[in-house]
Amino acid sequence: MMLNWDNPLAAPIPSVQSRPELRSHKSVTNDAASKKDVHRGSAVVEVEQEVSEPCSEYRTTGKTFDKPATYEDSTNDAESSPQHLTTPATQEADSTAKTSTATVRAGESAHRCEWEGKQTFTPMKPVNPEDKRVINGMGDINQLAPFKYPWAWEFFINANKNHWTPLDINMAQDVHDYHHSLKPEELHVYENVLAYLTTADILAMRNIGLAVMEKMTAPELQIYQARQVYEESLHTWTYQHCIETIGLDQSEIYNRYRVVPEINRKIQISNRRLDAAMRSDINLHHQDDLQEFILSYAFFAGVFEGSWFYNGFSPIFALQRRGLMKGTAEQLQYIMRDEVLHASFGIRVVKQILQEENLKLDPQAMRDMWDEAEAAEADYAKFLLPQPILGYSAQDHHEQFRFIANRRARQLGAEEPFPGARNALPWLDEQSNMRKEKNFFETRVTEYQTGGALKWD
Numbered sequence: 001m002m003l004n005w006d007n008p009l010a011a012p013i014p015s016v017q018s019r020p021e022l023r024s025h026k027s028v029t030n031d032a033a034s035k036k037d038v039h040r041g042s043a044v045v046e047v048e049q050e051v052s053e054p055c056s057e058y059r060t061t062g063k064t065f066d067k068p069a070t071y072e073d074s075t076n077d078a079e080s081s082p083q084h085l086t087t088p089a090t091q092e093a094d095s096t097a098k099t100s101t102a103t104v105r106a107g108e109s110a111h112r113c114e115w116e117g118k119q120t121f122t123p124m125k126p127v128n129p130e131d132k133r134v135i136n137g138m139g140d141i142n143q144l145a146p147f148k149y150p151w152a153w154e155f156f157i158n159a160n161k162n163h164w165t166p167l168d169i170n171m172a173q174d175v176h177d178y179h180h181s182l183k184p185e186e187l188h189v190y191e192n193v194l195a196y197l198t199t200a201d202i203l204a205m206r207n208i209g210l211a212v213m214e215k216m217t218a219p220e221l222q223i224y225q226a227r228q229v230y231e232e233s234l235h236t237w238t239y240q241h242c243i244e245t246i247g248l249d250q251s252e253i254y255n256r257y258r259v260v261p262e263i264n265r266k267i268q269i270s271n272r273r274l275d276a277a278m279r280s281d282i283n284l285h286h287q288d289d290l291q292e293f294i295l296s297y298a299f300f301a302g303v304f305e306g307s308w309f310y311n312g313f314s315p316i317f318a319l320q321r322r323g324l325m326k327g328t329a330e331q332l333q334y335i336m337r338d339e340v341l342h343a344s345f346g347i348r349v350v351k352q353i354l355q356e357e358n359l360k361l362d363p364q365a366m367r368d369m370w371d372e373a374e375a376a377e378a379d380y381a382k383f384l385l386p387q388p389i390l391g392y393s394a395q396d397h398h399e400q401f402r403f404i405a406n407r408r409a410r411q412l413g414a415e416e417p418f419p420g421a422r423n424a425l426p427w428l429d430e431q432s433n434m435r436k437e438k439n440f441f442e443t444r445v446t447e448y449q450t451g452g453a454l455k456w457d
């Protein structure tokens with residue numbers, strides 16, 4: 001039985017598999033799109049039964065075309081959009097379509113659909129992928145392929161290999177550890193890492209969803225970023241799940257970035273740099289605005305996600321390495337995998353923009369960006385670890401930031417900001433590469449395709 005998506009609270013409807021009359025129907029079994037519609041409810045199913053074959057030809061008044069890829073309606077109104085032409089059976093089921101002047105008649109002929117009421121439909125030229133651009137493109141944003149950026153589609157496919165929810169991970173031992181095993185300085189670390197990360201991830205969701213995604217003019221880029229928006233929300237859920245499960249005071253934890261200067265500083269820097277891309281009057285046809293957007297995205301990918309986030313999980317991993325807070329650490333491992341992809345994708349997009357727009361990152365602006373990020377991270381580390389905990393110190397955290405920052409700068413094609421920085425936490429990279437099939441945390445997450453198939457960094 002399947003959920004009735006038209007009315008989720010109603011009784012489930014029978015699945016196709018349990019209804020032989022649907023299974024035997026050609027239009028259901030042969031057409032992937034029709035299968036999807038059948039699952040949506042009985043109204044669509046009835047229409048599908050009238051159509052013996054998917055339409056292979058469309059005819060407009062006075063003119064017939066042989067199954068072109070797309071049509072353009074000169075009036076460009078919603079009723080006559082190309083989607084109506086390509087999904088006749090679905091449109092017949094739609095009550096809106098029934099009342100329109102442009103009604104598709106399904107079933108009059110086994111191999112023909114008739115389109116009435118519109119005098120002209122001008123076929124568009126096929127999409128040339130070379131016309132696509134990351135920004136300021138004039139191509140068809142609704143047509144996925146042919147790809148110009150197949151790597152972006154690969155990011156989307158890979159992102160879907162790292163799929164989990166926080167409920168998959170057993171937190172029982174963490175509850176015990178928090179209340180009985182952690183020392184005061186370790187409680188301080190744990191709580192403040194969560195306080196910073198949860199605020200930062202909401203900021204990340206807003207930035208990618210509201211400031212960045214809308215500026216992309218190739219659908220394969222937007223589709224990955226849509227997944228990224230979801231993942232940032234999932235990360236927020238994960239922190240909230242940890243906070244709830246452990247029994248922390250939610251209001252106090254969430255409020256911490258407002259009262260702790262070292263957390264607040266990182267959030268304020270991020271807000272300032274990311275707001276530059278979010279302002280409503282930004283015009284990417286203007287060089288100054290374009291440079292500002294690129295720098296903002298470089299900060300987001302290279303610093304915010306690629307360095308601060310990447311480095312931000314490590315204090316919890318240090319506890320995990322001593323057998324403490326292992327459930328939280330496993331949650332963060334999944335988040336870390338997402339963030340590595342986010343950072344890599346953002347850096348790739350920035351480089352693509354630079355190439356397409358024939359621009360370079362301003363060295364002085366990058367220098368300022370790294371210096372500001374380092375100063376904030378150093379202060380944050382001192383606040384987090386006024387005294388070292390076993391196996392982890394503020395100096396380790398600071399130095400590891402510098403080491404990771406060099407890596408992100410190289411990936412951006414820029415100069416290393418901190419030459420000679422040392423890999424202070426060589427186990428950190430292993431965290432994102434750890435495979436899940438060993439079940440060593442005794443959680444029920446035992447098998448994802450992730451670790452073995454992906455190159456994370």
Ligand SMILES: [Fe+2]
Nearest residue numbers: 201204232235
């Ligand atoms: Fe995130």
Ligand SMILES: [Fe+2]
Nearest residue numbers: 204305339342
């Ligand atoms: Fe992210």
